[in-house]
Amino acid sequence: MAILQVKGINKRFGGLQALGDVNLSVEENSVHAIIGPNGAGKSTLLNVLVGKLIPDSGSVMFDGQSVLGRKPHEINQLGISRVFQTPEIFGDLTVFENVMIPCFAKRDGAFKMNGIGDVKKEKDILEQAEAILDDVSMLDKRHMHSASLSRGDKRRLEMAMCLVQEPRLLLLDEPTAGMARADTNNTIDLLKEIHEKRDITMAIIEHDMHVVFSLAERITVLAQGTPLVEETPENIKGHPKVREAYLGEAQV
Amino acid sequence: MLGLNKKDFGLLCLVTFMAAAAPILLNPFPETSTLSFLNAGYPALMQLFAIFGIVLIGFNILFGLTGYLSFGHAAFIGIGSYTAMWMYKLLNFNVIISIPMAMFVTGIFAVLIGWICLRRTGIYFSILTLAFAEMAYRLSYSVLTPITGGETNLSPDPINDPMILKGENGLTVPHLFGFDLNAKYVAEVGNWSFTFEAGYYLCALVLVLSFYLSIRVFRSPFGMMLRAIKANNHRMGYTGLNPKPYMLAAFVISGLYAGLGGGLLVAMDAQAGAERMFWTESGTIVIMSILGGAGTLLGPILGAGAIKYMEKILSSISESQLHSWLSILPDGLEDFLVYILANFFVGHAWHLTLGLVFMLVVIFVPGGLVELGQRVASRFRRKGSEDALVSKETPAE
Numbered sequence: 054m055a056i057l058q059v060k061g062i063n064k065r066f067g068g069l070q071a072l073g074d075v076n077l078s079v080e081e082n083s084v085h086a087i088i089g090p091n092g093a094g095k096s097t098l099l100n101v102l103v104g105k106l107i108p109d110s111g112s113v114m115f116d117g118q119s120v121l122g123r124k125p126h127e128i129n130q131l132g133i134s135r136v137f138q139t140p141e142i143f144g145d146l147t148v149f150e151n152v153m154i155p156c157f158a159k160r161d162g163a164f165k166m167n168g169i170g171d172v173k174k175e176k177d178i179l180e181q182a183e184a185i186l187d188d189v190s191m192l193d194k195r196h197m198h199s200a201s202l203s204r205g206d207k208r209r210l211e212m213a214m215c216l217v218q219e220p221r222l223l224l225l226d227e228p229t230a231g232m233a234r235a236d237t238n239n240t241i242d243l244l245k246e247i248h249e250k251r252d253i254t255m256a257i258i259e260h261d262m263h264v265v266f267s268l269a270e271r272i273t274v275l276a277q278g279t280p281l282v283e284e285t286p287e288n289i290k291g292h293p294k295v296r297e298a299y300l301g302e303a304q305v
Numbered sequence: 306m307l308g309l310n311k312k313d314f315g316l317l318c319l320v321t322f323m324a325a326a327a328p329i330l331l332n333p334f335p336e337t338s339t340l341s342f343l344n345a346g347y348p349a350l351m352q353l354f355a356i357f358g359i360v361l362i363g364f365n366i367l368f369g370l371t372g373y374l375s376f377g378h379a380a381f382i383g384i385g386s387y388t389a390m391w392m393y394k395l396l397n398f399n400v401i402i403s404i405p406m407a408m409f410v411t412g413i414f415a416v417l418i419g420w421i422c423l424r425r426t427g428i429y430f431s432i433l434t435l436a437f438a439e440m441a442y443r444l445s446y447s448v449l450t451p452i453t454g455g456e457t458n459l460s461p462d463p464i465n466d467p468m469i470l471k472g473e474n475g476l477t478v479p480h481l482f483g484f485d486l487n488a489k490y491v492a493e494v495g496n497w498s499f500t501f502e503a504g505y506y507l508c509a510l511v512l513v514l515s516f517y518l519s520i521r522v523f524r525s526p527f528g529m530m531l532r533a534i535k536a537n538n539h540r541m542g543y544t545g546l547n548p549k550p551y552m553l554a555a556f557v558i559s560g561l562y563a564g565l566g567g568g569l570l571v572a573m574d575a576q577a578g579a580e581r582m583f584w585t586e587s588g589t590i591v592i593m594s595i596l597g598g599a600g601t602l603l604g605p606i607l608g609a610g611a612i613k614y615m616e617k618i619l620s621s622i623s624e625s626q627l628h629s630w631l632s633i634l635p636d637g638l639e640d641f642l643v644y645i646l647a648n649f650f651v652g653h654a655w656h657l658t659l660g661l662v663f664m665l666v667v668i669f670v671p672g673g674l675v676e677l678g679q680r681v682a683s684r685f686r687r688k689g690s691e692d693a694l695v696s697k698e699t700p701a702e
Contacts, residue, residue, distance in 0.1 A: 103543065125542035135543050143536035146529075154533050157526055158545035166554055168527040171308060175526065218545065 056081040056222055056254050057102070062111035064097055064278075071097045072108065073278040079222070084248055084255045086265045089275035090299055095258045098275070099226055102256075103135050104128045116221065126163045134220035138227045140207035142214065144200035148191060151199050152182040152213050159218045185217040189243070205236045209243065216247065223247075225257045229264050241267050266290075274298060313520050316602060320516050324509035327351050328499045335496030339629045342622065345614055348489065348502035352573045353613045354606075355508035356566045359515045361593050361605030363562020366522055367555050368591070369600035372535035374431045377418070377438030378590050381560045383445070383582035385411045385567020387453055390577045393461045397470040398479050398575075400486070400507070404568035411564025412557055419556035423549065426538065438587050445579040458578035479572045481507065486572060504573050511569065512606075515562060520602060522558070531555050592659075596666055598673025607674045612659065619655040627651070 055078035064072040072094045079085045089095050100106040102113060104125045113120040120128055129135075143151050156178045161167075173179075186192045189209045194202065199210060208228065215223055228244070229237040241264055247253060248268075259265050265272065265286070272289045274281045276298035282289065289295055306314045323330065332346030345351070360382060368374055385407035392403035422433040445453035453459055461468075463477045471477075479486050486504035522528045530551050534541060541548040571577055580586075589612065597608020627643040634642065650658045670677045 124547070126545050126547045129543055129545035137543075141537060141540045141543070143533050143540060145536035146532060150529060150532075154529065154546070155544050157530070161526075163545060163547040164550040166527060166550075168522045168525045168554075168558075169308075170525050171521075172524060172526055172529055173310075214544065 054081050055079060056116055057256065058112075058114040059098075059102075060112045060114075062098070062101060062108045062113070064094075064101065064106065064108045070278050072101070075111070075275075075278070075280055077273055077280060077283070079254060079256050080271070081254055082252050083270045084244075084257065084268050086257045086259055086269035086272045087275055088259060088262075088265055088272060092277075093275040093298075094278040095275055096226065097278075099135075099224060099258055102128075102224060103133065129158070129218070129220075130163055132221035134215035134218055134223050136208075136211055136215055136223065136225045136228055138230050140204070140211040142199050142207055142210055144198075146199060147195065148186070148197050148199050148202070148210055149182060149195040151210055152185055152217055153178055155214045155218045156181045181217060185213045188216070189213045204232065205239060208232075208236075208240060212243065212247070216251070216253075219251075221254060223253050223255045225255060225259075227259055227261075228257065229259070229261055237261065237264065240264075244268055307517070309520060309524075313524070313602075317513070317517055317520065320603075320606065321513050324355065324513055327354070327509070328501050328505070332497060332499055336498055337496045339626070342626055343618060345618060346499065348500055348505045349573075350613065350617050351502075351505045352508050352569075353617070354610045355505065355512045356569045356573070357590075357593065357609035357613055358512050358606040359508075359569070360563050360566035360590065361597065361609045362512075362515045362519045363559040363565075364590055364594055365559075365599065365601075365605045366519060366531070366562075367559035368594055369604070370523070370528060370531035370535060371552060371555050373423075373426070373552065373556070374591065375422075375434040375556070375559070376431045376584070376587050376591065377434035377436075377441075378559070378563050379584070379586035380418075380438035380441040380582045381411050381415060381563030382567040382570070382586070383441060383577070383579065384414050385564035386571045386577035386581055387445075387459060387567075388564070389568040389571040390459050390461070390575070391452075393479070393571075393575060394466040394468065397468055397472075398461070398476055399470075399483075400479050400481055400568070400572040402470075403479070404565065404572060407568030407571070408561050408564045411567065412561050415557040415560025415564075416553070419553050419560070423552050423556065435584060435587070438582060439584055442579055442582040442584070445582065453579055454577075455579070458576050460576040479504075479575055507572070508569055511565065515565070516602075516606070523602060527551070527554070592663060596663060596673055598675030601673070601675040604673050604675045611662075611674065615655060615659050615662075619651050619658055620653070622651040623647075624652075 057079040059075055059077040062072050062075040075098060087095055087098065097106065101108050102120065104120065104123050104127070107122060115131055115133060118131060120131070143154065153172065160178065183192065186195055189212060191206065191209055191213065194206065199207070202210060229240050232240065244255070245268065248255060257265070257268065269286055271283065272286055273283045274289065274295050281294045281298055282292055284292065309317060328346045328351065330346070331351065332344045334340040334344050360378070364375070364378055388410040389403035389407040392406050396402055418434070418437050422430055422437065425433060446455055461477065476483065476485060484503065486507060487502070489500055489502040492499045492501070530546065534548050534551060538548055593608035593612045594605060596611060597606065598604030624643060624647045627646055628639065631639045631642055648654060666673060670680065
């Protein structure tokens with residue numbers, strides 16, 4: 054069953070057609086990669102999915118509900134979490150506080166006024182936060198100032214912040230951009246583990262073919278704002294249309 | 306204790322003790338000494354310490370926790386003052402009515418102004434708040450004169466005002482259920498004289514309560530959300546949290562504290578004027594906050610105290626006082642120093658001293674007086690532990 058259904062999305066920026074008639078469906082419990090050369094419209098598509106951009110036409114349905122026109126926090130509360138290209142964490146707060154905040158968001162919703170209670174007495178929140186930090190093996194860094202973490206650890210922390218909300222769909226925007234090979238492999242392992250352990254549907258936007266082919270079960274190739282092909286990884290390799298998009302027109 | 310951990314409870318006790326003992330602690334010099342001029346333990350000044358401490362505690366919940374810099378908080382003090390004054394004029398002089406009403410009306414204004422200003426962040430938010438405060442100030446001198454008294458200020462008029470709850474022989478000064486807030490007890494101990502005034506103790510009580518509430522807010526999930534907004538507003542939305550209502554709540558809470566401060570000002574001295582809302586007053590609140598240490602618990606109280614002290618004490622030091630303090634120096638040097646100090650650092654030139662202190666703090670201890678205190682304390686502690694280390698090693702050698 055498709056958990057995310059994108060139909061006929063168009064988005065223009067002035068004279069530029071960033072997205073033209075994009076159709077896409079992400080199956081539940083799958084890892085779906087969206088690839089394409091620079092300027093193909095990958096990030097625009099992602100921004101539409103998380104409510105940052107409103108398309109000119111088309112529809113985005115998540116689990117039978119329209120996502121369009123909703124604010125980022127509403128989309129998150131529906132069960133879509135996002136991991137950013139550069140890890141977005143609460144830099145001024147400790148690692149532990151960083152994971153507590155999504156726990157509160159999950160339990161109390163988008164807004165709850167509790168100005169009298171004591172954070173340290175919220176047993177269930179503390180337990181959840183501790184468990185997730187243990188899962189991503191960061192428990193030893195719980196008291197660290199999160200801004201001083203390494204890039205790889207920031208990514209791990211961001212992932213933990215998303216996972217603790219038990220999202221139904223995890224959107225990843227180039228999760229390994231700017232990482233060294235070793236960090237990239239660690240991230241791939243982490244994502245694999247998450248997928249296997251938690252059955253979370255993932256949509257990955259990625260540049261790095263190594264990452265894509267190690268993770269994805271289905272791949273959509275985007276070029277100039279339109280999807281070219283949607284196939285399994287085996288069939289994507291050597292697909293003439295894909296070669297064309299990446300390497301330019303075939304010479305006769 | 307009271308839902309606080311040990312350290313916070315200690316802080317609360319410290320503030321309670323300081324507030325209770327202020328009339329003694331702030332009067333270290335005997336009346337007969339030439340330094341008695343530096344004493345700050347008289348009611349009018351202690352009231353200001355407490356009231357601005359309260360305003361700053363509220364401001365700190367907004368600026369210290371969320372990082373949103375409001376440049377218009379003086380307007381809320383003004384609104385609180387006018388409301389309290391109208392309660393005197395329409396009902397009676399009991400502050401049990403005027404102070405809560407001051408908070409209530411300020412709260413309504415804070416909701417409206419906050420709702421509009423919070424559509425923007427950063428410097429644009431600051432400018433919008435400044436615009437509202439200036440509007441309040443200008444309007445109270447022009448079209449709102451019937452409500453604000455304009456240039457002549459607003460004060461109660463026992464003959465013409467309705468004062469419907471006052472009764473036949475009711476008090477015509479601010480009181481608490483008939484207990485005159487100006488009532489005072491002066492204790493003469495040797496050459497010292499300590500004044501305990503009812504009005505000050507009302508302010509001190511409210512200060513301690515405000516401080517207690519602010520500790521609770523700091524430690525609460527709500528406080529954590531506010532710090533998250535400061536750390537990364539953008540991430541909030543993608544974590545499923547709506548930053549808007551959190552910000553508005555913080556803004557309204559800080560507005561309520563400012564309204565409370567305004568109400569107390571009028572409870573101590575029954576007159577209200579628009580100059581309380583001028584933008585430099587809002588600026589002073591910001592400076593107090595940074596000087597004391599934004600985002601810390603004690604910072605607001607220290608900042609408010611330090612600046613109000615300088616404003617009242619430094620500004621009224623006269624040349625003859627300087628002469629009497631420096632008389633031990635050789636004549637030429639004495640005259641020279643007095644000339645420099647009197648013309649550049651005290652009296653009407655006290656702002657320069659404030660400016661220098663502020664600059665030094667921002668450059669060397671960005672965390673304000675609280676950080677300064679922590680650094681001094683840790684220096685002593687390190688020295689202490691080093692001594693301990695040395696004494697431990699000595700026998701081994």
